[in-house]
Structure formats: C-alpha cells, structure tokens
Amino acid sequence: MSSLAVPQAEPVAGSTPGTAQDRPPLRRRISLIPTVTLLLGAAYCLLPVAWVVIAATKSGSELFSTFTFLPGTGFVDNVQDLSAYRDGVYWEWMANSALYAGLGALLSTCVSAISGYALATYRFRGRETIFNVLLAGVLMPPVILAIPQYLLLAKADLTDSYLSVLLPQILFPYGVYLARIYAAAAVPADVIEAGRMDGANEWRIFTRIALPMMIPGLVTVFLFQFVAIWNNFLLPYIMLSDDEKFPITLGLFTLLEQGANTPALYTLVITGAFLAVFPLIALFLVIQRFWSLDLLSGAVKS
Amino acid sequence: MPYAKRRRLVTSAVALTLGATTLAACGSDSGDSETESGPVSLTYWTWTPGMDKVVDLWNKGPGKKDQITVTVKKQASGDTLVTKILTAHKAGKAPDLVQAEYQALPTLVSNDALADIAKNVGEAKDSFADGVWQQTTLGTDAVYAVPQDIGPLMFYYREDLFKEYGLTVPTTWDEFAETARELKKAAPDKDLTTFSANDSGLFAGLAQQAGAKWWTTSGDQWKVAIDDAATQKVADFWGGLVEEGAIDNQPMYTPAWNKALNTGKQIAWVSAVWAPGTLTTAAPATKGKWAMAPLPQWSASENRTGSWGGSSTAVTTDSKHQEAAAKFAAWLNTDSKALNALAKESGIYPAATNAQTSGAFLKPPAYFANQADFYSKAADIAETTAPSAWGPNVNVAYTTFKDAFGAAAKNKSDFGAALKKMQADTVADMKKQGFEVAE
Secondary structure (H helix, E strand, C coil), X not given: CHHHHCCCCCCCCCCCCCHHHHCCCCCCCCCHHHHHHHHHXXXXXXXXXXXXXXXXXXXXXXXXXXXXXXXXXXXXHHHHHHHXXXXXXXXXXXXXXXXXXXXXXXXHHHHHHHHHHHHHXXXXXXXXXXXXXXXXXXXXXXXXXXXXXXXXXXXXXXXXXXXXXXHHHCCCHHHHHHHHHHHHHHXXXXXXXXXXXXXXXXXXXXXXXXXXXXXXXXXXXXXXXXXXXXXXXXXXXXXXXXCCCCCHHXXXXXXXXXXXXXXXXXXHHHHHHHHHHHHHHHHHHHHHHHHHCCCCCCCCCC | CCCCCCCCCCCHHHHHHHHHHHHHHHCCCCCCCCCCCCCEEEEEEECCCCHHHHHHHHHHCHHHHHCEEEEEEECCCCHHHHHHHHHHHHCCCCCCEEXXXXXXXXXXXXXXXXXXXXXXXXXXXXHECHHHHHHHHCCCCCCCEEEEEEEEEEEEEEHHHHHHCCCCCCCEHXXXXXXXXXXXXXXXXXXXXXXXXXXXXXXXXXXXXXXXXXXXXXCCEEEECCCCHHHHHHHXXXXXXXXXXXXXXXXXXXXXXXXXXXHCCECEEEEECCHHHHHHHHCHHHCCCEEXXXXXXXCCCCCCECEEEEEEEEEXXXXXXXXXXXXXXXXXXXXXXXXXXXXXXXXXXXCEHHHHHCHHHHCCCHHHCCCCCHHHHHHHHHHCECCCCCCCCXXXXXXXXXXXXXXXXXXXXXXXXXXXXXXXXXXXXXXHCCCCEEC
C-alpha cells in the first residue's frame, strides 16, 4: 500500500506559459542514463505491486507452489472468502479506514488552511516561535507520540472510540507548514489589503478571497494526510481494541497474527491488501484535476 | 469556530485545539466502568479465531445464570499484544481478561498487570498436567492464569519418503543425526529438515526437553541460565549438523520453505501438535503422506518433550470484577462443552488433559487421516512435557536468538558463541530494567 504514497509531482505554480513554443524546437535527445535510472526506479516500486496483484489471484494451494508471476485461478473465491470472514468485517474495516482518512484529512486540511494562512499573513509576537515549533513537529515522527496520546485520551475516557483515532491526526504539522508556504506564495498581500479597503472583515477575506487561491495547495495537504492516515498503523493499534472499529491496516494484521496454532490467512491478507489500494488510486484520479487550477493568474497584475 | 473580528488571533489552530480538548472532556463512551452490583459485563482480548462463538455459549448458558456477559475483542497475537496490554494497564484501561502466551506471563506479572486468582480457580489445577499448571503459578502460591492450549513438540516425517530411502524413525537425537546423514548419502539434494532461527519458541522447547531452566528465582534474585549445559548441548548438536551440511540452514515459514515441504525436498519437521494446520497450507500436495512420532530423546531411557507455543487466559488487575472474570476463565478452559467448542471453532489443542482424547480429538486431523491414533499418541506425548521456566524478558532473549542464531546458521559458524551472546544480552537487559540478577 505504501508504495502508492509516493506523492505525485506538484505543478509548478506560476510557471510562465509559452516559453516552449517561442523557441525553435530543440533536437529531441533521449538521455540514456536518466531514463534507465527512472525505469529501474519504476521497476523497483512496481514489482511488489505486481506481486500483490498476481498473488491476489492465487488460491491457497497455488500461492506458494506455483511460479511467482503466474496468475492463479482463485481471485473470485478469495474475494468471497474475504467478504465472508467474520460476517464481512473486512468491509467494515474498509469503511472505517475511509472514515478515519476522509474525515481526518478534511478536518486536518481545515486546520492547516486556517493556521497556515494566519501564519503567512499576520504579523504578531511569537509568530516565528510558533512556526519553529511546527517545524520541530514536522521532524517528529508521529509514531513516538502514539503512546503519550493514548495515555492522554485514556484520561478523557476516549480510548477505543472513533474519536481516539481522529483527534490526534487533526493537527498535521507538515500540512500547516505546507499551507503557510503556499499561502505566502499564492495569496498576495495586495489582494488582502484591497479586501480590507472594501470593508470585508478578516473572516470574509479568508473564506472568500484567500481560501479559493489556496485550493491547489490544500488539495496537496489533503492527499498527504489522507494517505498518511490510510497507512497509519501504530496509533489505531494502540487506541482501539474493538476489531469492528479497526482500519484496514490493523484488520489485516489480525488476519496474519492468529496465534501459533492457526496458520496465517495469507490469501485473505493479500487479497485484502490488493483491494485496499483501489480507494487510494480512485482518490488520486479524482482529485488530480484540482491541481491544475491556476488561480494565481489575474489577481494581481504586475 | 470562534470568529475573530479585528483581534488577530495568535493562530486559529490554537483555538481549534482548545475546542478539541473541550470536546474530549465532554465525551465518554467507555463501556468498561460498571457498578459493583447487578449484572457484570467483561471484555476479553484474544486472538483465537472463532472465540466469539465459544463465548456465546457462556453468555447464553452459565453466564446468563450468573449475569456475567463477556465481550470478545479480537486482537493480533504476539509480543505486540503484550506491549498493548501493558500500555493499556498504564492507563488503567486493560480489559478484564486477556489471552497470554505462557512465556509472556512473567512479563505481565512483573508489571503488576495480572491478578492472582488462586482463590477462584484453585480447583481447576487437577484438570491440567503439572508441568503446564506450573507455568501459570511461576513457582509461587499465586495463580496468574488458567492454561488454555499447549504445543508439545513432536517429530513429523514423510512416511512414504522414509520408506523409499530406507530410513527408520529416529528415537534418539544421535539416530536423528544419523538419519540426516543417511538421507544425504541416498539423495544429496534433499534434507531431513532445516535449522531455522526465525522462531525462537522451537529452540526454547528443544532446550526445555534437554532439561534447561532459563530463568529461575531464589529469593528476590533472578538467575539466568540460557547458556547452561543442557542448552549448550542442544545448540552444539544443531550447529554441528548445520556445519557439516547434514541439514539445511534456511529459515522456515518462508515461501521457499513451504515449497521444500510441498515438493519433498525436506522430508521431516520437528514441530508441535498444531503442525497439521501449518502443513495444510504450507504443503497441500503432500496430504496424507506424513506421520507423527514422539520427539527424539537425548538418551534411550528418557521420555520427555518440550513445548512450542500455547497460551492461557488471565485476569487483569485493572478488572473491577476479578472474581467473575476468573469464573469465566475457569469455565472456558475446563468445561467440556467449552473445550469442545474451542476445538471445533478455533482448532486449539486443549491444555486440559481430559479434553485431549475426547470430542473433536477422537478422530485424527484431516491432514493426518492415515494416522488414526494421532491424538491419543499426542496426548501421551503431551503428558511427558518437561516443565519450563520463563522470565520477565523472554522477548529480549528471543530477539537476540533470532539475530545471533540467524547469523550463525547462515554462516554455519559456532552456535555456542551465539548462545553466549543470548545469555549476555538477556542478563544485561534485566539489569537495565532493574531486576536483581545473580551471576
């Protein structure tokens, strides 16, 4: 799953269009070394994906006995078995993952947008301190926070609930950082000043003027956080004990670790991992078009 | 969200975080806190598949009568669950009942996570073999868990291939080594078995058979004897076989290992009573061609085995209803109806001796349909299980085992040195944790 977390290239904001057409076309050169390097990199990333795709089609008896990249015959059975496991708990995990990642990423994008905008446009005492603390937060792996967060939420009696997984992931330091950088670049001070002159209050300026300009950046924040929550393991592992609230990562783990006397359900886990990739692919495809919005053009003429 | 007019808020994020805290303070959806009187509801962390169906029998039967309802929360097995239990215990939120492997009990007890239920389950003692029961008392007067399943070690071999190569089933380890060499002579591309360093439980079981007691206490002091004479004997034996190339040195539970079993490249496996389940998925093509025999012995006069795996049901100190929880734990692991259901729904091999030859265990497992007396033989072997001695940092010993023996097996180097490292690292970790260790 994590191989899909590779972020797609961001469009270069404000690139000057037309430069390519103005010059006479250069002779096309295929530079060999970069191409080969990229192809190798692609193979390195895609081979495990290909393995998952092919292994998901194999039945239990084919999984380890037939050639690795030879498709099997058991895909439909695998999906049926997976759906039948504990009365379809897999699809509950899928729905949970969608809830945690979808709602979590949405809320965290809102927080990132508003705080990134505030940090980028207002001058106030302690601004740099806050920003530096955020930067430190970016460097801090979320994993080491999971246990303190558990102990805190246990005090509030919130463990083993949907909120226990959602709340800690709402504040996403990297998202705030990105939003600040993006707001600083995409929302010109002149535009905000113009809004104030026209008598708009700060909230209105933010929601009506700045926010639309920040959309492409916020889409990136949303995607990053969505993928991060979708792939998160340790936080839900510590927080949740009821397997009907588990996200997919955790659910598949319980299929693998069933105790010594029960064989791991490899075929179900592989099929489950394979199916869990689709929502991410769909999300990328759907959301991709928002990146191409170039709201910069036309707001301020220079 | 609070709206800021002219006042510039420090950041709205701060406001939002505060909002979240207020929210956290209001919400409460924990189902764990009940009043003392009236019906009791318990939560149970377990990884056993099908446990919810077994617990249903309780909730509809004896549990209904006593107004004790148990809810299963299915978990993933392994050391990570121990960490999770300890984290929850730190917050006072551990479930009432937990499933724990025998070797994890000292860790849980030394963190004060498990309740002493000797008062409530004392009479259950007679249902279990002494060596099994002793693992739940840790050699004290207390009882920290009720045994659920066990994994006595046995010797599995390909009956057809043994016949083909003219091999006899080894009854001592010397014969085992001879068998491995004979096979190498008859078919150089085949191996009797492999020495795998990726599951420490097997090695611990083999050492246990040889008479090792890795952790013992005297007074307040722990004694660690991982590199004692018995374990050295076991390490040297397997190290020697690997070094001379009589057996393979590749890890088990890999696709390659599955293939080796499935195609008959490896023709035997030292494993536990639960092996039929593993073989069913690992080597589906060889169904019905295997047979089971007692583990080879160190001397012909001995009759002992070790164990690999097995778990128990424990009551936590966080539980507000320890007596009710202990009652359920005893029922689950001694009641014949419960044990039958555990065998049927979860495929476990029960620790309770009278259940080992009744109900589901009257017939051999489907994979061993050719060996009608599989389970009566297994029960006889289980009775000979040597006592084991676990300590509070088995996980550290196991991790060092995987690293040190993994490297030694790969390089075909000295297993004795790997064993010394295992001992040293385990002692160092115990000292670091603040245990008193006698040298």
